[in-house]
Amino acid sequence: MIPTRKFAAVLLATVAAAAAIAFSVHAQPQIQLPMPAPQPTAPTSTLNHNLILLDPAHGGPDPGTTFSDHTLEKDITLALAARLRTALTAAGFTVVATRDSDPSDPLTPDQRAETANRTHAVACIVLHATATGSGVHIYTSKLQPPSPDEDAYPSAYVPIPWESAQAASVDQSHRLAANLASALTKGNLPVLSGHAPLRPLDNLMCPAVAIELAPLLNPAGDPTSPADSDYQQRVGAALTSALQAWRDQAEPQAQSAQPSKMGAR
Amino acid sequence: MIPRYQRILFWVLAIASLLMALVLLRGCEQAREKLTRHQNETPLAAPVATASETVRLAMADDGDGSITLVDRDVALPEESTARARALLTRLIAEYSFKNSAHPLESGAAVDDVFLLDLPLQPPVAAGSKSPTQPPSAASDLAAGPHVPGGQLAVINLHGSFADHHPSGIEPETLTIDSILGTLYASFPRIEQVRFLVDGHPRDTLNGHADLTRTYTVVNTANKTAQPAAQESR
Secondary structure: OHHHHHHHHHHHHHHHHHHHHHHHHHOOOHHHOOOOOOOOOOOEEOOEEEEEEEEEOOEOOEOOOEOOOOOEHHHHHHHHHHHHHHHHHHOOOEEEEOOOOOOOOOOOHHHHHHHHHHHOEEEEEEEEEOOOOOOEEEEEEOOOOOOOOOOOOOOOOOOEEHHHOOHHHHHHHHHHHHHHHHHHHHOOOOEEEEEEOEOOHHHOOOOEEEEEEOOEOOOOOOOEOOOOHHHHHHHHHHHHHHHHHHOOOOOOEEOOOOEEOOOOO | OOOHHHHHHHHHHHHHHHHHHHHHHHHHHHHHHHHHHHOOOOOOOOOOOOOEEEEEEEEEEOOOOEEEEEEEEEEOOOOHHHHHHHHHHHHHHHHOOOOOOOOOOOOOOEEEEEEEEOOOOOOEOOOOOOEOOOOOHHHHHOOOOOOOOOEEEEEEEOHHHHHOOOOOHHHHHHHHHHHHHHHHHHOOOEEEEEEEEOOEOOOEOOOOEEOOOOEEOOOOOOOOOOEHHHOOO
16 A cells, blocks of 8 residues: 555656646746747727717816907807707717816816727817807818828837827818818808817827807898807708718728827927 | 103104104115116117118918918018017017907017027036937927028017917917918028917917927918818818
């Protein structure tokens, strides 16, 4: 019996040692093994064709423009966003807004852009109002699109600079702005288009435009304030019809990485 | 016979009145010194007579969102930074005139203009031959010149100008484009512009136009805000 016990003990010790050696070999760091470098893959980020992001600018301690009748820009943008949300929802869109109320601590421009970039919305609409000029102003980013010989979506996993995240989408933003302008013109609303150095427009990775409501000049009478509900309703209806058409035109994008905030000011 | 406590009260009040008069006089003197210090117009340099010259101003129009180059006869100093400051002061003054197409409040707008050669060099510590590390944020952001001798203009605006500027994307963008276009027309060496307000970086001009970025000086005339119906992309 004793030799059998010794044999069993030796066998057990041998098995345990073999298991320990096998485990230690398996637990070697992978960097010590000559593994081929992993091939970076450019994840395809498809736009959500039923999702619109609305960004009513200002809010909380930042009132924006104060109009002559003491109306605040932050209240006008919020009211316009509410009207636009209703019209877009009725048209079958899902709407995400950066604010639905007037919080005491609103999101910063960077946080608004982060919210927008996570949604992969088919269009990002930044809403403003002003007492200067007339009609509806449509602005896109001042960034230049990547040159044709420059690969907008390189195969390597390269982070996108935060300050120029919109560059890859700026061509689509121009087309979206043209569609919106056309719809507003059809609705007998004067339109002015341009490019503006506006945050968070440059940080958005979706087709993005800023809509600024200015007083509507009337040939016989006082100008219509951007706070006027009928004026906002007309603008909302025109924008909704343009976005319905845009839903089928927007192109999915392949994106190499999320924008990096390295070097953000 | 006047009671003793009344005599004491009289003298205490008299001394208090005297002390208050002295404090008042000193306060008046200090206020006068402060005012005269700010309004010291003693010439630091001998005035030099300069002839008027024709310069081009990039004038903004809120009505159609356009920038148009117009000629003006202005007497400008020779020194570059003073010249840039005088030119921008004249530009903003034009907007305060009656019936201006881009009305701005009158008052001092540009405190100073600094011209820096590109590319920016990191500051060198005293007694050291190598630049200190890490480089400043400004040197990170400002790229090298496109042509040799290119400059970065740092425009320091008055806080009162920014605070009272009409708020909105259009008016603020037009003001910046007007400044850039005017510098482009008169200062070929200036390639980039950064803005400060009262000597400090500020996020926006008055809630909209981004002042944290480095602007490239380009010809902004007739390039901004064309009517959408006529715009061809």
